[in-house]
Amino acid sequence: MKVGLLFGGRSGEHEVSIISAQAIAGALQSGENQAKYEVIPVYIDKGGVWHSQDVSQEVLGTGKGIDPSETGNIWQFPPESAEIEIWFPILHGPNGEDGTIQGLLTLMQVPFVGSGVLGSAVGMDKIAMKTAFAEAGLPQVKYVAIFRDQVWSNPCIFPKLCDDIETTLDYPCFVKPANLGSSVGIAKVRSRSELESALDNAASYDRRIIVEAGLVARELECAVLGNDNPKASVIGEISFDTDFYDYETKYTAGLAQLHIPASLADTVTSQIQEMALQAFKAVDAAGLARVDFFYVEATGEVLINEINTLPGFTATSMYPQLWQATGITFPELVDKLIELAIIRHQENTSGS
Numbered sequence: 326m327k328v329g330l331l332f333g334g335r336s337g338e339h340e341v342s343i344i345s346a347q348a349i350a351g352a353l354q355s356g357e358n359q360a361k362y363e364v365i366p367v368y369i370d371k372g373g374v375w376h377s378q379d380v381s382q383e384v385l386g387t388g389k390g391i392d393p394s395e396t397g398n399i400w401q402f403p404p405e406s407a408e409i410e411i412w413f414p415i416l417h418g419p420n421g422e423d424g425t426i427q428g429l430l431t432l433m434q435v436p437f438v439g440s441g442v443l444g445s446a447v448g449m450d451k452i453a454m455k456t457a458f459a460e461a462g463l464p465q466v467k468y469v470a471i472f473r474d475q476v477w478s479n480p481c482i483f484p485k486l487c488d489d490i491e492t493t494l495d496y497p498c499f500v501k502p503a504n505l506g507s508s509v510g511i512a513k514v515r516s517r518s519e520l521e522s523a524l525d526n527a528a529s530y531d532r533r534i535i536v537e538a539g540l541v542a543r544e545l546e547c548a549v550l551g552n553d554n555p556k557a558s559v560i561g562e563i564s565f566d567t568d569f570y571d572y573e574t575k576y577t578a579g580l581a582q583l584h585i586p587a588s589l590a591d592t593v594t595s596q597i598q599e600m601a602l603q604a605f606k607a608v609d610a611a612g613l614a615r616v617d618f619f620y621v622e623a624t625g626e627v628l629i630n631e632i633n634t635l636p637g638f639t640a641t642s643m644y645p646q647l648w649q650a651t652g653i654t655f656p657e658l659v660d661k662l663i664e665l666a667i668i669r670h671q672e673n674t675s676g677s
């Protein structure tokens with residue numbers, strides 16, 4: 326089976342995507358997978374141009390993206406695309422994890438790994454995601470949804486908005502663009518002036534903004550695998566000495582540590598696993614997702630933070646490591662994801 330490995334992409338997580346793709350390509354060419362799959366890499370540069378198999382293979386080999394091509398045509402698929410029987414998009418963030426690529430692949434009527442348009446879009450937008458979680462009865466941190474035009478409104482309205490945030494949430498609070506990921510544009514604010522500049526900064530990234538009450542909590546993550554009857558993995562924990570899990574902490578080697586499995590009471594573990602499965606269903610995810618939680622040990626509260634429908638997939642990423650610790654190896658995991666994609670495609674197209 327020819328697997329189109331779609332990687333790179335027009336987001337801040339371009340480089341991570343390349344490393345994830347290297348790991349997945351390796352797993353598809355190892356052990357029993359080798360006889361089953363032929364990998365056709367398709368690299369999308371930062372400008373959005375899709376590259377031929379040769380160029381893509383080179384990027385996969387070197388691990389280094391190429392400068393956006395000035396001549397390429399973003400509407401032109403490489404010729405090899407026509408032969409691809411299943412797509413494995415491993416693109417993170419906007420344009421990859423948000424339903425846009427998923428819509429294109431759906432139109433092409435080919436199976437693809439992961440969530441469809443709805444699950445991807447709802448999982449990406451923090452306001453829509455939180456609305457879906459609230460509807461499912463999942464406990465989460467107190468938050469306020471804000472729109473760019475309120476932030477950039479006339480000077481009489483903005484102070485009122487900040488007053489409301491202070492009254493509802495207090496300090497410290499977190500200001501986040503609704504649709505980015507990798508902690509880009511996120512600020513922890515402790516005063517009125519920090520709040521004002523964080524809102525202005527977030528508004529420069531996104532029309533939709535979320536402000537949350539700041540917690541002191543352990544950060545726990547659970548991997549989910551499956552379609553209609555998904556399974557939850559063991560729980561992992563992330564620890565770090567920095568102020569919060571910001572961009573630098575995420576991508577600088579040595580700043581964050583993963584602990585798998587997290588040291589937790591069995592009751593907390595099963596509560597998180599149950600909540601992860603509910604979250605997966607609440608946004609209509611499929612195939613895979615990583616669901617992230619805050620555990621306020623002092624009160625015993627577990628709050629859902631977010632769902633990631635295309636989590637980091639490098640050899641050292643949390644998602645594959647959680648499955649490894651649960652008994653599914655990396656090559657078995659990618660094989661399973663492809664199987665799930667095919668099942669879902671058959672279900673979606675039967676009867677139409």
Ligand SMILES: Nc1ncnc2c1ncn2[C@@H]1O[C@H](COP(=O)(O)OP(=O)(O)O)[C@@H](O)[C@H]1O
Nearest residue numbers: 466499506507508509537538539540569570631
């Ligand atoms: N309400 C909060 N209280 C405490 N820490 C938070 C809160 N929201 C975010 N953080 C910190 O910021 C990090 C990134 O926030 P998150 O919402 O997960 O954004 P992203 O989608 O970019 O990963 C979290 O992992 C955590 O360290």
Ligand SMILES: [Mg+2]
Nearest residue numbers: 507508617631
């Ligand atoms: Mg996060």
